[in-house]
Amino acid sequence: MAGVSLLVLFLVRKYISLRQYSIVSSGISPAALVKKIHGKKMLVVLPLCINIILVSLLPHIGILLASFAKVWSMTYLPETFTLEHYSEVLFRTPQFIQNTLLYCSLSAVFDIVLGAIISYLMVRKTFPGKDILDGLAMLPFAIPGIVVGIGYLRAFYRFEIPGLGIPLTATWFILPISYMIRRLPYTVRSSYASLQQIHISLEEASMNLGANRLQTFLRITMPLMLTGIIAGGILAFVNAVVEISTTLFLTPSLEQASLSFGIYQYIYNPQGKGPASALGVFAILLVAISIFIVQKILGRRMGTIFRA
Amino acid sequence: MINMVSVKLVNVIKRFGEVIAADHVNLNIKDGEFFTLLGPSGCGKTTTLRIIAGFYHPDNGSVFFDDEDVTNLQPEKRQTGMVFQNYALWPHMKVSENVAYGLKVRKISRNEIKERVTRILDLVQLQGMENRTPFQLSGGQQQRVALARALVIEPKVLLLDEPLSNLDAKLRLEMRREIIQIQKKLGITTIYVTHDQEEALSVSDRIAIQHHGSIQQVASPKEIYDRPKNAFIADFIGQCNFFPGTIEKVNKYVTVATDVEERLRTLKYDDVKIGDRVICVVRPENFSLNKPTKEFNVVECEITSVIFIGKSNRIYGKIGDMTVLAEIPTDVTVEPGERLSLYASIDETTVLPITS
Ligand SMILES: Nc1ncnc2c1ncn2[C@@H]1O[C@H](COP(=O)(O)OP(=O)(O)O)[C@@H](O)[C@H]1O
Numbered sequence: 236m237a238g239v240s241l242l243v244l245f246l247v248r249k250y251i252s253l254r255q256y257s258i259v260s261s262g263i264s265p266a267a268l269v270k271k272i273h274g275k276k277m278l279v280v281l282p283l284c285i286n287i288i289l290v291s292l293l294p295h296i297g298i299l300l301a302s303f304a305k306v307w308s309m310t311y312l313p314e315t316f317t318l319e320h321y322s323e324v325l326f327r328t329p330q331f332i333q334n335t336l337l338y339c340s341l342s343a344v345f346d347i348v349l350g351a352i353i354s355y356l357m358v359r360k361t362f363p364g365k366d367i368l369d370g371l372a373m374l375p376f377a378i379p380g381i382v383v384g385i386g387y388l389r390a391f392y393r394f395e396i397p398g399l400g401i402p403l404t405a406t407w408f409i410l411p412i413s414y415m416i417r418r419l420p421y422t423v424r425s426s427y428a429s430l431q432q433i434h435i436s437l438e439e440a441s442m443n444l445g446a447n448r449l450q451t452f453l454r455i456t457m458p459l460m461l462t463g464i465i466a467g468g469i470l471a472f473v474n475a476v477v478e479i480s481t482t483l484f485l486t487p488s489l490e491q492a493s494l495s496f497g498i499y500q501y502i503y504n505p506q507g508k509g510p511a512s513a514l515g516v517f518a519i520l521l522v523a524i525s526i527f528i529v530q531k532i533l534g535r536r537m538g539t540i541f542r543a
Numbered sequence: 544m545i546n547m548v549s550v551k552l553v554n555v556i557k558r559f560g561e562v563i564a565a566d567h568v569n570l571n572i573k574d575g576e577f578f579t580l581l582g583p584s585g586c587g588k589t590t591t592l593r594i595i596a597g598f599y600h601p602d603n604g605s606v607f608f609d610d611e612d613v614t615n616l617q618p619e620k621r622q623t624g625m626v627f628q629n630y631a632l633w634p635h636m637k638v639s640e641n642v643a644y645g646l647k648v649r650k651i652s653r654n655e656i657k658e659r660v661t662r663i664l665d666l667v668q669l670q671g672m673e674n675r676t677p678f679q680l681s682g683g684q685q686q687r688v689a690l691a692r693a694l695v696i697e698p699k700v701l702l703l704d705e706p707l708s709n710l711d712a713k714l715r716l717e718m719r720r721e722i723i724q725i726q727k728k729l730g731i732t733t734i735y736v737t738h739d740q741e742e743a744l745s746v747s748d749r750i751a752i753q754h755h756g757s758i759q760q761v762a763s764p765k766e767i768y769d770r771p772k773n774a775f776i777a778d779f780i781g782q783c784n785f786f787p788g789t790i791e792k793v794n795k796y797v798t799v800a801t802d803v804e805e806r807l808r809t810l811k812y813d814d815v816k817i818g819d820r821v822i823c824v825v826r827p828e829n830f831s832l833n834k835p836t837k838e839f840n841v842v843e844c845e846i847t848s849v850i851f852i853g854k855s856n857r858i859y860g861k862i863g864d865m866t867v868l869a870e871i872p873t874d875v876t877v878e879p880g881e882r883l884s885l886y887a888s889i890d891e892t893t894v895l896p897i898t899s
Pocket residue numbers: 559562563564582583584585586587588589590591
């Protein structure tokens with residue numbers, strides 16, 4: 236499985252070289268390429284769009300209703316509403332949301348730092364093994380979470396943290412670490428795109444005026460790539476929030492579990508549908524807010540991050 | 544105020560794969576001099592400048608500031624002030640922050656930074672622009688910010704890479720004058736890169752002509768113009784008529800039998816040998832319709848066309864299968880088809896060796 240996706244990844248990389256993820260200007264603003272739809276065509280297009288959106292929103296609506304429902308079985312809508320599921324997940328098992336925020340923020344912050352450094356090396360430097368680093372940084376895109384989960388479990392269950400004497404897999408550290416690795420491509424990709432927009436002479440001017448490489452990176456390069464890299468960081472964050480496969484394998488205990496693990500736990504409990512939905516609503520909100528922020532930051536450049 | 548230095552390049556070579564961008568470059572730039580690197584696009588000017596700034600390490604040879612060998616010194620330690628062709632202003636900083644950057648990096652006190660930034664912005668006439676961002680400035684103003692940013696650190700050498708090439712023609716003249724004024728006022732050693740021969744002739748104390756990476760001639764603008772060392776320079780600096788021929792006689796003057804069967808005489812020079820193949824050069828504006836008072840050459844041509852170019856008429860004529868170009872005053876009326884005698888004094892007729 237992993238072998239197949241690796242093979243495909245390398246083939247793709249071979250034919251679509253790095254240059255492909257630079258932003259090429261056609262000289263025409265994207266807005267000019269957008270066609271307005273008028274009249275009769277609207278009668279076809281509009282209902283189609285509404286239907287597609289409705290269908291894809293149905294699960295969300297269902298989850299929202301379920302999170303407030305006291306009893307809901309044979310009817311279209313719940314019979315009685317309640318807030319007890321929310322109080323359950325907020326006060327009885329608050330660790331799910333807290334842990335998620337902690338793990339995902341940690342992994343996103345590390346992704347941001349790593350992404351900035353790796354993309355800087357990719358764009359500005361030549362060194363032996365550059366291709367390998369590039370491949371490694373993109374690799375997590377190709378490996379399914381389940382493979383990573385099992386892999387980490389097997390690799391680290393005997394790796395003891397120096398000083399603590401407990402295996403890495405018995406602590407929560409393994410979760411942010413796995414999220415960090417899994418989502419690294421987002422920040423690498425987004426920093427890469429913004430770095431390519433920064434003309435090298437901006438950095439050279441800084442060095443010419445007496446700043447060394449580190450000062451130049453911190454004062455010139457970093458601030459200029461900041462919006463892109465933060466957007467990438469937020470995307471890494473959201474995707475870590477909804478990460479399920481590695482979470483299931485690597486969560487050491489219920490106390491240290493995150494939101495997605497919590498949902499999984501509740502859903503297999505006969506009384507757990509409500510709290511699971513409440514957690515689901517939190518997950519949806521986190522994702523929605525984050526994507527909204529990214530869209531505000533990046534605008535039309537959003538697509539460049541997702542281009543493979 | 545400015546600590547100026549002399550700059551010396553000794554046998555500098557820089558290759559990019561197959562291309563030799565700097566080929567055995569030897570330069571001696573005096574302190575306080577306005578020195579220009581001139582040559583067609585791709586001849587290696589930027590490469591040479593970047594070697595001086597420290598952005599490229601030469602494959603061979605050394606760079607000296609005064610007596611100090613800076614060949615292995617990092618760019619940030621060289622104390623040069625560079626104005627980039629695209630200005631390279633930082634878009635996330637205001638004008639004042641752009642200019643103050645080099646001083647901040649040097650850990651200079653806040654008060655002094657403020658004072659020096661104000662003073663330098665005055666010098667480049669950007670008072671009141673401190674709080675603008677680079678996007679809110681015109682091309683000429685951006686140019687001034689770039690200049691101020693480079694000058695404020697009181698660099699040992701000012702390096703300018705085609706600083707005027709992005710400006711429109713009128714602004715270019717204005718900025719050109721201003722750069723000379725500032726340079727003279729500060730007395731700073733300046734190395735100026737351009738492909739525009741007219742610009743080079745008008746701003747420089749001395750000019751180095753570069754071609755295919757190697758320096759062809761280093762001399763004052765007047766000497767470059769009057770005494771180009773080879774056909775490439777003669778052709779590159781203004782237009783020229785080239786008369787290939789063979790040396791026929793050497794007495795007081797050198798007489799050349801040209802291939803179009805005109806005889807041209809020039810001043811004597813070293814190593815002249817009868818039978819040598821040479822090229823005689825006459826600039827179009829050195830031809831006249833009247834006999835000069837000095838000793839002169841004359842060529843006969845048939846006019847093929849006359850073009851009015853404002854200050855004069857440009858005349859294209861034919862001598863055998865060669866086209867000759869002359870610039871003559873507009874008050875003389877000449878018609879295509881007429882035969883014309885063109886006079887050029889002997890000391891304005893140059894002889895050049897045939898290279899390769
Ligand atoms: N970084 C580089 N990599 C490869 N070739 C280069 C590089 N910089 C310059 N060259 C080549 O070296 C030659 C001289 O370039 P350059 O110094 O930029 O010329 P100029 O500034 O006179 O136009 C050109 O042929 C150019 O293509």
